[in-house]
Amino acid sequence: MPRKKTRTFRDPRDSQRNPDRPLCADVTLRRRPLTRPAPSLRSHQRTLMALVAAVAAGEAAHIQDILAAVTPGGGKSLLPVIAAHRLIAAGLVERVVWVVPRDSLRLQAEEAFADPLWRAAFGHTLSVRAADNERDPARGLSGYITTYQAIAAAPALHLAEARAHRTLLVIDEVHHLPAPARPGADEASTEDAEAGAWSRAMLPVMEASTFRLYLSGTLERADGRRILGLPYRPAAPGRGPELDLDAPGLAVIGYSRAQALAERAVLPVTFGAIDGEASWLEGGRIAGDSPRVGPHRLGAGSVRVTTRPALFTALRTGFARDLLSEAFFATKRLRARRRAERCLPPGETARGLGKLLVVAPDQSSARAYLETLRSWMPADQGARDVRLATSGQGDAHAALAAFRLTPEPAVLVTVAMAYEGLDAPEVAVVAALTHIRSRPWLEQMLARATRVDPHAGPYDGQQALVFHPDDPLFARFRQELETEQGSSVRPRRERPASAVVPERTRWRDDEPAGITPLESNAIGLRYALLRPRLAEPSPVAPPPEPPSVTERTLRQRLAAGVAAQAVEDEASLRVPRGGNLAHRYNAVLKRVLGKGRATMTLPELEAALGWLERNRLSDHLDCLDGDARYAWSARQRRGRWPTERAAGR
Structure with a gap:
């Protein structure tokens, strides 16, 4: 295992750090269209x-x-x-x-x-x-x-x-x-x-x-x-x-993961383990009698005596900013390299450049991370490229869909909403700023970056990069992943951290009570690569249009068609003015077709749209005769309207 080295973390605002500079500007590359390979089964x-x-x-x-x-x-x-x-x-x-x-x-x-x-x-x-x-x-x-x-x-x-x-x-x-x-x-x-x-x-x-x-x-x-x-x-x-x-x-x-790696169904993972130090106040008060604890190392403390409060502090203070900085600039360098390989001009969007997923410990931290990431970009670019998806956001589902299906945004900050089942193959970097250490949860989070991206080129040129705090529990998870252990549901026997301070309580994923975070900083970064045995590549499908989206599109087209006929008929004096003509026309369409478009199936919606394109709703206003809700319209149509039309009014 390589030795840890103390390093200095650059300020993200440093203008001299420019990873967007082309890496091979003197080489002319021919842009090739990205094609999707033929499907094959695993x-x-x-x-x-x-x-x-x-x-x-x-x-x-x-x-x-x-x-x-x-x-x-x-x-x-x-x-x-x-x-x-x-x-x-x-x-x-x-x-x-x-x-x-x-x-x-x-x-x-x-x-x-x-x-x-x-x-x-x-x-x-x-x-x-x-x-x-x-x-x-x-x-x-x-x-x-x-x-x-x-x-x-x-x-x-x-x-x-x-x-x-x-x-x-x-x-x-x-x-x-x-x-x-x-x-x-x-x-x-x-x-x-x-x-x-x-x-x-x-x-x-x-x-x-x-x-x-x-x-x-x-x-x-x-x-x-x-x-x-x-x-x-x-x-x-x-x-x-x-x-x-x-x-x-x-x-x-x-x-298993070993089989998936052998069949190239998932990507190999490089872990960027970042160690750090943290200090906090015991008792949860800032009064002078609250003892200060630390600084304590994340990677060298007792698993339950110091690691848990140190991790809680680190995720809410300077350490989190340092880890975000590493993940952010790693993503930026990756996107710059892929953009240069394709000779994409500045500002042109494209799929397959790589994206960053930030997993936060709670919603307040997620909002803080969002502001930090946006502060490292121009204002308009930050608002476009960095989105937040938490259960407290009204546009969370729209942000998730945009992150999955469009080139922008390139960065998504979430808590738990997007960690499980999110099918976003463009995610290449994960900032794991989460306190949860259960193996199933971490495996799901890790899998967000291990999906093969069909837009990113050959399999050998892709790799997942996960930045995480270098605490003993994450190191244990990584070791289990490397050796394919931990799949048994049998609980593991816990060892005390030392003979002096035995551990009598189990690790919990909830937040520790009674501490006030003071400060933390990152002091070292090391990489570890899980390298698989390679075989033939397998495809990943681009997202098609699902039936619910098609239904919504057809309903919108029907509504637009009804409104267009209403405007045309009022402008050409085909029907009497007064009342909400589009509302009446919607009622006519429902009477003619036998059901409302909100309950129609896909074939029925397509048939309704075809009927509307071939017929005028004004020719079927008699369908509303006898309905008290449209009695005024019927009287106007039978009585005063022919006289007004004959007079040319």
Whole structure:
């Protein structure tokens, strides 16, 4: 292991530091169009395809539950498409219902079914839509996507849908659903209570479904509880819950990080471990009698005596700024290099240049990080290139979508909203300014940067870079990742930090109480590369237009068409003036077509738009006769209007 060296961190405002300068300005490069490679299946996807083919052929008719344990970033979003395509074609199920833990993931699930290359590769025509808790959530398509929260809010609606149709239920990130607690046991926190409500609402829907596909990148919960719907062996003394992989009716598909690296499904990771020192006040008061503690090293303290308060302090003081600076300028150098390789002129946007994801410990810190990052840029560029996505922001989902689908913004600051399931292959650098140290959480965060970017060139030229505090717990996680250990749910035996100060309390991911952060600084940076065994590259699909976006576009076009006819008819004196003509025309369209556009399916919306382009709504105003809400319009049309028109008024 290389020795740590003390280094001086430059001020980001230093004008002499200019990583945007072309690295090879004297070399003329020919710009080549970025093309997407032909799709190919990975080993776990091929396994699932063979399994559902056997189920469809009756060779594995006893299988009703499929558990896919896929390393984060390994490509599990294609598995529901494979299963639904084969099972629906065989007539074993009628629709697919995909349940995700976050609302921001519904659009990504739609994109998986709408991807044109995979539609061509599989020859499927299935489409699903992101649904709210409204009647007929599938709207004539092959299924719908919803969230755990939505099912908990309207369990009767989704249970009725599962009972009315033979359903393939896809439960994404199933580790969010804890098995029901023992009778009389209280939920430990508000988050646990919410997860328990999800489980109680999901269980009847799971039981009513014909097939169940469980997806997870981390088959364990931080609280040690069992996961809903999965079989477990009888508990042994001194051991945690262990999955029963041989349970009847269950098929298990595994895809480890080692396999993903061998197949080039994920990128290798370089860890930038930054050590530092921190000082704080005990007791949470700034009075003179509060003892000052420190400075203490992040990487040399007792795991629970000094590391936890030191990390809490570091993430809110100068250390955080130093780590942000390293991540920011590493991203800037990467974008400058890729821009020079493509000979892109200054100011021209392009996909595949690389992006930065900043994971903050809380929302107030996230807002502080946002202001710090924007202060290192011109004002207009900072507002455009750096966005915030937290649960307290009204435009959080728009910021997430823009970060995923467009060249700008290039930097996203979040807390936990974007760490799990975020499909943004352009993320190349992560600033891990988080206090959470559970392995499943860190693996999910790490996976945001390990996805292969189809716009960034060859696989060998891509790499994930993660900057993090060099504390003992993160170092332990990195060591486990290197050796592929830590996958067992058996709890590890803890050792005391020293014989003098034994550790009697477990590490918690919540904030330590009773301290006031004073100051911190970074004192060293070292890199460690996890280098994989390489094979052939595999594709990553660009985001297509999902059905819900198409529905919204068609509704907007219908509304614009109705408004245009209303304006034209009033201007040409085809109908009497007075009242809201567009409102009346909307009522006419609803009467002619038999339903409102808010409840129309995609084919019905397309048919409505075609009808509107061929017909005039003014010729069908008689549809409103007898409706008291439009009686004045009918009288005007039958009475005074012909006289006024004859007079040329």
